[in-house]
Amino acid sequence: MTADDFESDTLWLDTHHEITVSELTQTTGLSTIEVRELVEYGAITPVDVNAAPWRFHGQCLSIARTASRLRDDFDLDSHALALALKFMSRIDELEAELRELRAQFPRRLQR
């Protein structure tokens, strides 16, 4: 396999890239009902909730993959999944804030 094979179809999972709901279910193994419930509980948000079919930002793929993993490994229903995902996202935000503060802190004063 050469490096050139990877040149195309390389996507950053962020807000610049969108995927369809069917791609989301196909890629993660979540059902359409589970995706709908995760949206209802606020764990993931479609780009436009009123549009049909739904489209999601690439970063939702990461969240949905985590959801699928947690569902399989911990036997969680959508309600518990959404709660866990929201806590995880809060942790991510706080860790990012902490990283930013640490980056601003002079190294000599760091432990």
Place this chain on the structure above:
Amino acid sequence: MKYKDYYAILGVERGASTDEIKKAYRKLAHKYHPDVTKDKGGEDKFKEIGEAYNTLKDPEKRAAYDQLGTHQPGQDFQPPPDWGQQFGDSQFSFEDVDLSDLFAGLSGRRPGPGQSRANIPIPGQDYEVTAHISLEDAYQGTLVDLNLSVPEYDAQGRLHRVPQSFKARIPKGATNGQRLRLRGKGGKGINGGRDGDLYLNIVLHPHSLYRVTEHDLYLDLPVTPWEAALGASVEVPTLAGEVRLKIPPGTAAGQKLRLAKRGLPKPHGGEGDLFAIVQIAVPTVVNERERALFKELADISTFNPRAHFKSGGAA
């Protein structure tokens, strides 16, 4: 084939009930699941726990596992002669097969014995790998070598774990915690099933000079007391080479001086900034002349950085 003691991995007796097995699994999953623990060895430990649970929770797989007998963990063994016929493919070769792959092949997405594999599309596996790269590589974009051990079906439909090396291009724009999806670069699909994807989680090595947050960089910039007081023009290292930075007169320690667009490139255009954080460095050894000059400064200066102490804390 190497033996693994699934009961010992879950810490249960061989005669444990399904409920006891589930309880033991959950307890261990809370401790070692990669989404829960920060323990670096947690992921491997959880794989082992998950493999044990997936076999023991399924009555058919558990019966098949029990039929293998009891051996020492890690010991090479062969299943009983009729095992293959009873539980799988009579032609099954047990050489180079991982125990987990043996049980993964027993049910689920794989067709059972006697069933045709011809028409069942099986999607390829997704691979997820953490790619550790340097800050310089993130700045320029890089090619990383990834080594994975992946399950693969041979021409006879047997499952083997084979080492596979990938080269993956990480384009400019990477930073800590970013995820990259390489579509179709995971395991190959079978019978028209889609190819899996390769997911890369980017982690930057710590750098000796710069600290990274998103696409911004922070650099400690030590300056002399006289450079801070009088102002100066100093050379500052950036990822694109040295640049001159003007230090305004009266610069205080901790002040952030921004070098616009000297941070990491962003994936969809634009760049982060580089912030130089001023530190006032004081010489620890001074010669006689220097000491005399400092003394003279101390005598004539009216500057009092602690004046606010006397006014009750108001700066």
